[in-house]
Amino acid sequence: MNKNRVTITDIASELNISPSTVSRALKDHPGLRKETKDAVRALAEKWDYQPNLLALSLLHRKSNTIGVIVPEITSHFFSAIITGIQDVVGKSDYNIMICLSNESYDEEVVLVKKLMNMQIDGVLVSTSSETENFDHLRKLQKNGIPVVVFDRDCPGLEADKVLVDDYSGAFQAVEYLIATGCKNIAHLGGPLNLSTTGHRLNGYLDALKKNNMPIREEYIVHVPGFSHKDGSKPAKKLIQLDNPPDAIFAMNDNIAISAMHVAKKMGLRIPEDISILGFDDEPHSSFFTPPLSTVWQPVYSIGMLSARILLSHLNSPDTVLEYRKEIFIPELVIRSSSKAN
Amino acid sequence: MNKNRVTITDIASELNISPSTVSRALKDHPGLRKETKDAVRALAEKWDYQPNLLALSLLHRKSNTIGVIVPEITSHFFSAIITGIQDVVGKSDYNIMICLSNESYDEEVVLVKKLMNMQIDGVLVSTSSETENFDHLRKLQKNGIPVVVFDRDCPGLEADKVLVDDYSGAFQAVEYLIATGCKNIAHLGGPLNLSTTGHRLNGYLDALKKNNMPIREEYIVHVPGFSHKDGSKPAKKLIQLDNPPDAIFAMNDNIAISAMHVAKKMGLRIPEDISILGFDDEPHSSFFTPPLSTVWQPVYSIGMLSARILLSHLNSPDTVLEYRKEIFIPELVIRSSSKAN
DNA sequence: TTGTATGCGTTATCAG
DNA sequence: CTGATAACGCATACAA
Numbered sequence: 261m262n263k264n265r266v267t268i269t270d271i272a273s274e275l276n277i278s279p280s281t282v283s284r285a286l287k288d289h290p291g292l293r294k295e296t297k298d299a300v301r302a303l304a305e306k307w308d309y310q311p312n313l314l315a316l317s318l319l320h321r322k323s324n325t326i327g328v329i330v331p332e333i334t335s336h337f338f339s340a341i342i343t344g345i346q347d348v349v350g351k352s353d354y355n356i357m358i359c360l361s362n363e364s365y366d367e368e369v370v371l372v373k374k375l376m377n378m379q380i381d382g383v384l385v386s387t388s389s390e391t392e393n394f395d396h397l398r399k400l401q402k403n404g405i406p407v408v409v410f411d412r413d414c415p416g417l418e419a420d421k422v423l424v425d426d427y428s429g430a431f432q433a434v435e436y437l438i439a440t441g442c443k444n445i446a447h448l449g450g451p452l453n454l455s456t457t458g459h460r461l462n463g464y465l466d467a468l469k470k471n472n473m474p475i476r477e478e479y480i481v482h483v484p485g486f487s488h489k490d491g492s493k494p495a496k497k498l499i500q501l502d503n504p505p506d507a508i509f510a511m512n513d514n515i516a517i518s519a520m521h522v523a524k525k526m527g528l529r530i531p532e533d534i535s536i537l538g539f540d541d542e543p544h545s546s547f548f549t550p551p552l553s554t555v556w557q558p559v560y561s562i563g564m565l566s567a568r569i570l571l572s573h574l575n576s577p578d579t580v581l582e583y584r585k586e587i588f589i590p591e592l593v594i595r596s597s598s599k600a601n
Numbered sequence: 602m603n604k605n606r607v608t609i610t611d612i613a614s615e616l617n618i619s620p621s622t623v624s625r626a627l628k629d630h631p632g633l634r635k636e637t638k639d640a641v642r643a644l645a646e647k648w649d650y651q652p653n654l655l656a657l658s659l660l661h662r663k664s665n666t667i668g669v670i671v672p673e674i675t676s677h678f679f680s681a682i683i684t685g686i687q688d689v690v691g692k693s694d695y696n697i698m699i700c701l702s703n704e705s706y707d708e709e710v711v712l713v714k715k716l717m718n719m720q721i722d723g724v725l726v727s728t729s730s731e732t733e734n735f736d737h738l739r740k741l742q743k744n745g746i747p748v749v750v751f752d753r754d755c756p757g758l759e760a761d762k763v764l765v766d767d768y769s770g771a772f773q774a775v776e777y778l779i780a781t782g783c784k785n786i787a788h789l790g791g792p793l794n795l796s797t798t799g800h801r802l803n804g805y806l807d808a809l810k811k812n813n814m815p816i817r818e819e820y821i822v823h824v825p826g827f828s829h830k831d832g833s834k835p836a837k838k839l840i841q842l843d844n845p846p847d848a849i850f851a852m853n854d855n856i857a858i859s860a861m862h863v864a865k866k867m868g869l870r871i872p873e874d875i876s877i878l879g880f881d882d883e884p885h886s887s888f889f890t891p892p893l894s895t896v897w898q899p900v901y902s903i904g905m906l907s908a909r910i911l912l913s914h915l916n917s918p919d920t921v922l923e924y925r926k927e928i929f930i931p932e933l934v935i936r937s938s939s940k941a942n
Numbered sequence: 943t944t945g946t947a948t949g950c951g952t953t954a955t956c957a958g
Numbered sequence: 959c960t961g962a963t964a965a966c967g968c969a970t971a972c973a974a
Binding site for chain 2: 966967968970
């Protein structure tokens with residue numbers, strides 16, 4: 261930051277008028293002599309005066325900045341959500357400050373504290389996969405900072421929430437697999453203690469139960485992370501079972517693709533020998549061989565709605581009467597990695 | 602932002618001491634009675650005092666924030682760069698403020714202005730594909746804000762630059778295609794007036810020239826954008842030529858994959874009938890059928906180095922003697938969408 | 943050992 | 959129509 265930026269005071273002293281007059285001229289206050297107004301503006305223009313937003317924030321006790329905390333941005337999922345957030349917030353007079361927790365609870369806590377101290381006005385957050393305690397978010401709320409949680413639910417936290425019905429997505433997926441004749445359906449689940457993981461697992465289990473299919477422990481494997489490399493070993497483990505599955509419902513597209521790769525390398529035909537179904541519907545997914553069947557989530561809308569809810573709080577002075585809980589229903593996208601109906 | 606956060610003055614008046622004493626106690630100044638220090642700390646703890654970073658920034662004329670401007674974050678390319686930036690900056694006492702220009706010059710200009718007014722201390726920027734004039738960046742420099750440009754060069758702008766040798770990447774790619782027997786090599790180029798587009802095109806042209814291969818206008822098509830959908834029509838156009846190419850060098854993996862899809866749908870075998878080569882080496886690329894040959898770029902390193910250079914300026918008080926220009930050499934990754942050597 | 947005064951850049955309030 | 963003053967929260971030079 262340059263130590264010599266031109267200030268309102270600089271203009272004032274050059275023109276031999278008071279800073280307040282300059283301030284008023286710049287803001288087009290009524291009841292100012294046209295001459296002074298013009299003089300100020302001319303000089304401001306000439307010297308390229310720029311207001312110091314920091315001073316304004318301090319004065320108004322309002323930074324006009326929204327903190328956005330996500331676990332990572334390399335997946336299409338979160339980057340698309342952020343794009344949705346940005347597109348909404350960009351039209352308001354707020355800015356966003358994007359922070360990455362790196363899937364770490366400790367880093368998330370540090371970030372929240374830092375954002376609070378930076379006096380941000382509100383927070384949009386999707387917690388890390390390690391996060392089980394939400395006191396850091398409650399502290400924000402206690403300090404009058406509205407919090408909107410998206411995608412990953414925070415059980416027990418009272419806040420606005422924009423979620424996806426993962427249970428429904430998983431249920432739809434598994435019912436579809438059953439309807440197409442799959443008898444031994446396995447599940448590659450996500451890291452435990454993540455709300456989405458649990459909901460998808462429950463959807464899987466309930467679909468089996470509803471259709472009177474046995475639940476087999478060895479068909480449920482949880483992967484340690486969200487990227488391709490995390491999927492291959494668990495997939496191999498499933499396929500090498502004595503009684504191998506004829507379908508795999510994976511917790512996301514990366515894992516599904518990894519499973520597809522493993523299955524093909526082991527000589528299985530997809531979907532004849534094994535159906536594979538993902539979750540997310542990333543842009544790449546239709547280009548694989550075979551094109552991946554998956555569950556589509558309205559990522560962009562999640563971002564937009566979360567941002568809109570937060571902005572509505574920021575613009576309404578009073579405290580909230582009741583928290584909103586918005587749940588998007590994901591949709592099955594059937595391509596060719598699963599048998600036709 | 603809560604209007605009633607506890608301040609140093611609150612603690613001072615509760616303890617009947619002066620704010621400066623509280624300030625000193627909190628910062629562990631030497632020459633303070635242990636009792637007062639303890640009393641202050643106890644109350645600060647009890648009331649959960651948090652410093653107001655805005656006030657500090659204003660006072661020190663230093664926001665400890667770095668602005669990061671990128672065209673978008675949904676591609677793996679930029680999101681991985683940002684992750685690299687974050688991993689370096691996160692270890693310093695700076696924060697990053699990520700801004701998306703949405704590939705728009707106008708939005709980029711607005712962002713730069715906003716960041717400047719927010720008193721950010723430095724900027725990392727990859728300009729939009731529309732940007733041809735860099736006065737907005739020069740203005741930052743004129744105000745003492747160091748600028749580091751990454752990936753997309755800004756011709757004529759004197760600043761630190763962290764670039765990729767796109768020319769070399771393209772040259773390597775095309776020479777390889779020639780070496781494997783391709784005679785009719787087409788190029789799906791990026792949006793014009795982007796430095797990377799020009800460099801890759803030149804690498805393509807020079808490789809052809811060096812090997813005495815004819816350059817055919819109709820083999821060079823520029824796509825309007827960076828995603829899959831932007832590639833299919835241009836790819837079809839190439840393949841439907843009277844004298845269709847036996848190789849396509851695409852400007853990125855998305856376009857390459859799109860081309861591969863089109864080629865397969867039109868009954869071509871890859872790589873027997875047509876070799877296809879991409880650029881970027883995204884995580885998905887090895888999972889396609891056939892696995893995509895491409896040019897790898899050190900995305901994470903680009904981010905880290907850019908951040909390190911900026912931080913070094915921020916930490917050294919004096920102005921720069923000379924700008925750094927760091928150029929990474931990309932590497933060919935041969936998989937199976939191109940003939941073996 | 944602690945308190946007072948000042949300033950960072952801006953604006954609202956009250957005087958004039 | 960315009961100026962002086964105070965305040966936002968904090969740190970520091972200077973005073974005591």
